[in-house]
Amino acid sequence: MSGHxxxxCASSATSKIYRLDAVPVQSCILLDSETEARDFPQRPIELHFCNNCGFVFNALFDLSMVDYASTTEESQHFSGTFNRFAKDLVEEIASLDDLSGRRVLEIGCGKGDFLQELVQHTGARGLGVDPGFIPERLPGANGQEIRFQREYFDPANIAEAPDYVVCRHTLEHIPKVGPFMSDVSRILTDEADVGIFFETPDVARVLDEGAFWDIYYEHCSYFTMGSHARLFRRNGLGITKLYLAYDGQYIIQYARAGGAPVLHEEDDLDAVRALAKSFPDQVQKKRDFWKGFVAERHKVGKRVAIWGGGSKGVSFLTTDRIASMVANVVDINPFKQGKYLPGAGLRVSAPEDLKEAPPDTVIVMNPVYLKEIGAQLASMDMHPELVAV
Ligand SMILES: [Zn+2]
Incomplete structure (x- = not known):
C-alpha cells in the first residue's frame, strides 16, 4: 500500500508503478522562446495502480500547476485522419440516439469543433463547456443552436438538464474522478433515456507497450475499459456499449442513467493487474530502446526528426532528456509552428521547413498518422527512414 x-474507488490498495522526477507541467503549451521553453516549470510524476478497481493515477498531481485557460493547443483537427474519426463518431452517436431538437452538453469541448459537427449533423441544441474555448476560432457558432460557457464544468452552472452528455478526452485531465462522475450523474434527470458518450485514452496499451510518451503531466488519470466502466457503475450509470477505437488508443463508452447488464469488455481486472506488475520492466526497456535509437543515429551525424509537437512529442523528448540529439520537431498545426516545446526547448517546424536540411530519420509520435505522414514526405520528394513509436 502506497498511502494514497x-x-x-477510495480503496487504499494502491501501489507505485512509475516515477519521473521532473516533467513539464504543461505539454501542449506554446512558448515564444527557447529560454522560456527550457525554464518552463517541471514537477514529478508518480503513477500508482489501484488493485481494487484497476485505475492508474498520478498521486503527486497538482492541478494548480496546469492552466487550461492559457494558450494551449490540443486540437488535433488539422489531421485528416483525426477528422475522419470524429465524423465517424458523430455518425455513430446519431445512429444510436435521435438527438434532433434535444439538448446536448459537451463537457470539455475544447475549441468546439466536435460539438459543432454533432449539432450540424443531428439538429441537436448544443452547450459546450470548457475553460480553454476561444470564440474567435469558431465563427458563427454562437447562434441559437449552440452556446459555449468558458469555464470549468460545474453542475451549478448548467441551467437546463441535458438530454445527452458528451465528454471527449477530458476525464484523463481530472484528478478527483470519483466526485467528477458524481457531479455528472447529478445533472441528469431521472428520465432513464439520457444518453452519455465518453471518449478517453486507454492505459492498457500504454502499460502493455511501456509507452512512456503517453504519460505526461496533464494526464493525471488513466483508465482501462474496465476501470472506466466501474467508475460509471459506482455512480449509478449503466454501460451500454464499450470498445477501443483509433488503432486501439481510445476507449469509446456509451452509458445511460440507471443500470445495464455488465459487458464482457468490462471484465479486465486480472489482466490489468498483470500489466501493472510487468510495467516497470517494460517501460524501462522501451526508454532504453528509444534513447539508444536516437543516440546511435546522432553519433554518426544523422539528422533525426520527431513528427508531432504535441504532448507525446514533449514526453518522448523530455523523459530521458534526448532533445539535444534531435534536429527537428515537425507539426502540421500552424498554431504550433514557430513556437518552442516546454522542457525540450526545440522549435516546431512546418513540414516544408524540412526541405532545407532533410532528415535521415523521422520518428512519428502516433502510428495512426504513419501513412498520412509518409505520403506528405514523399510529396516533398523526401524518403527518410520512417518509424513510429
Ligand atoms: Zn480504485
Missing amino acids: LCPA
Whole structure:
C-alpha cells in the first residue's frame, strides 16, 4: 500500500508503478522562446495502480500547476485522419440516439469543433463547456443552436438538464474522478433515456507497450475499459456499449442513467493487474530502446526528426532528456509552428521547413498518422527512414 487512496474507488490498495522526477507541467503549451521553453516549470510524476478497481493515477498531481485557460493547443483537427474519426463518431452517436431538437452538453469541448459537427449533423441544441474555448476560432457558432460557457464544468452552472452528455478526452485531465462522475450523474434527470458518450485514452496499451510518451503531466488519470466502466457503475450509470477505437488508443463508452447488464469488455481486472506488475520492466526497456535509437543515429551525424509537437512529442523528448540529439520537431498545426516545446526547448517546424536540411530519420509520435505522414514526405520528394513509436 502506497498511502494514497484511489481517487476513483477510495480503496487504499494502491501501489507505485512509475516515477519521473521532473516533467513539464504543461505539454501542449506554446512558448515564444527557447529560454522560456527550457525554464518552463517541471514537477514529478508518480503513477500508482489501484488493485481494487484497476485505475492508474498520478498521486503527486497538482492541478494548480496546469492552466487550461492559457494558450494551449490540443486540437488535433488539422489531421485528416483525426477528422475522419470524429465524423465517424458523430455518425455513430446519431445512429444510436435521435438527438434532433434535444439538448446536448459537451463537457470539455475544447475549441468546439466536435460539438459543432454533432449539432450540424443531428439538429441537436448544443452547450459546450470548457475553460480553454476561444470564440474567435469558431465563427458563427454562437447562434441559437449552440452556446459555449468558458469555464470549468460545474453542475451549478448548467441551467437546463441535458438530454445527452458528451465528454471527449477530458476525464484523463481530472484528478478527483470519483466526485467528477458524481457531479455528472447529478445533472441528469431521472428520465432513464439520457444518453452519455465518453471518449478517453486507454492505459492498457500504454502499460502493455511501456509507452512512456503517453504519460505526461496533464494526464493525471488513466483508465482501462474496465476501470472506466466501474467508475460509471459506482455512480449509478449503466454501460451500454464499450470498445477501443483509433488503432486501439481510445476507449469509446456509451452509458445511460440507471443500470445495464455488465459487458464482457468490462471484465479486465486480472489482466490489468498483470500489466501493472510487468510495467516497470517494460517501460524501462522501451526508454532504453528509444534513447539508444536516437543516440546511435546522432553519433554518426544523422539528422533525426520527431513528427508531432504535441504532448507525446514533449514526453518522448523530455523523459530521458534526448532533445539535444534531435534536429527537428515537425507539426502540421500552424498554431504550433514557430513556437518552442516546454522542457525540450526545440522549435516546431512546418513540414516544408524540412526541405532545407532533410532528415535521415523521422520518428512519428502516433502510428495512426504513419501513412498520412509518409505520403506528405514523399510529396516533398523526401524518403527518410520512417518509424513510429
Ligand atoms: Zn480504485
